[in-house]
Amino acid sequence: MSTESPGHITRRTFVVASGLAVASLYLVGCGGSSSSTAPPTQVQVLNFITVSRILTGVKDLPSEPAADYLSGLEAAGLELSPNAFVAAAFGNEGAPMSMSDMKRMGATALPGADACMRAIAGAWWSGIVPTAEGGQRVVTFQDALVWRTVHESSNCLGATGSWSKPGEQVA
Numbered sequence: 001m002s003t004e005s006p007g008h009i010t011r012r013t014f015v016v017a018s019g020l021a022v023a024s025l026y027l028v029g030c031g032g033s034s035s036s037t038a039p040p041t042q043v044q045v046l047n048f049i050t051v052s053r054i055l056t057g058v059k060d061l062p063s064e065p066a067a068d069y070l071s072g073l074e075a076a077g078l079e080l081s082p083n084a085f086v087a088a089a090f091g092n093e094g095a096p097m098s099m100s101d102m103k104r105m106g107a108t109a110l111p112g113a114d115a116c117m118r119a120i121a122g123a124w125w126s127g128i129v130p131t132a133e134g135g136q137r138v139v140t141f142q143d144a145l146v147w148r149t150v151h152e153s154s155n156c157l158g159a160t161g162s163w164s165k166p167g168e169q170v171a
Contacts, residue, residue, distance in 0.1 A: 039067065039071060040067055040070045040071060040074070040083070044070065044083060044086070045063075045066050045067045045070060047086045047087075047090060047095075048066060048069070048070045048082060048083075048086055048120075049061055049063060049066050050086075050095050050096070051085070051086045051089050051096065051102070051120070052066070052069075052120055052121075052124055054096060054097075054098060054099060054102065055117050055120050055121045055124075056120075056121050056124045056125065056145060058124070058145055058148075061124065061145075062143045064140075064143060065127070065139050065140045065143045068129075068139045068140070069120075069123045069124065069129060069139055070082055070083070072123065072129030072130075072131075072137055072139055073116075073119055073120065073123060073129055073130075075131070075132060076119065076129060076130040076131060076132055077132040078112060078115060078116050078119055078130075079111060079112030079115060079116070080110050080111060080112030080113055080115070080116040081116070082116060082119070082120055084110075085107055085110065085113060085116045085117070085120075088102075088105060088106060088107035088110060089101070089102045089105055089107040090105070091105035091106070091107070093105065123139065124144075124145050125144065125145045125146050126144055126146060127139055127140045127141050127142075127143060127144030127146075128144075
């Protein structure tokens with residue numbers, strides 16, 4: 001039995017809908033041949049995190065899931081592999097600091113760049129990577145950025161459902 005008011009959604013509905021929306025952003029354009037399944041090097045992971053900060057808009061990304069995201073996205077068979085995109089974003093000048101830098105290096109103009117950028121951002125936000133078979137694989141839920149938007153898991157936010165009623169004070 002639902003206790004939600006008309007016009008309000010439940011927490012579960014919000015989280016499920018958010019996850020599906022984020023996942024759908026990067027599933028468009030998945031295809032092509034799968035890349036090597038060798039684990040990424042430390043340099044590849046650090047460069048991936050640098051580019052991911054720009055694509056997600058989040059400066060303090062958790063480093064723990066980065067190698068798994070990169071490996072998963074490499075295996076997904078995107079038209080443009082994340083490693084190729086990151087290499088192009090770094091170009092000859094070193095670490096990009098903004099989208100403008102990545103555009104100047106030509107990374108964003110490569111065929112498949114849009115789907116690759118969406119896949120990278122979508123993985124960080126949802127904690128899920130696409131698979132070559134067209135499915136999805138969960139890398140992490142705890143470190144998915146969507147949880148930062150919903151709440152801090154260690155903080156009590158008030159009475160049940162209080163998060164869904166912005167501006168209301170719970171006694």
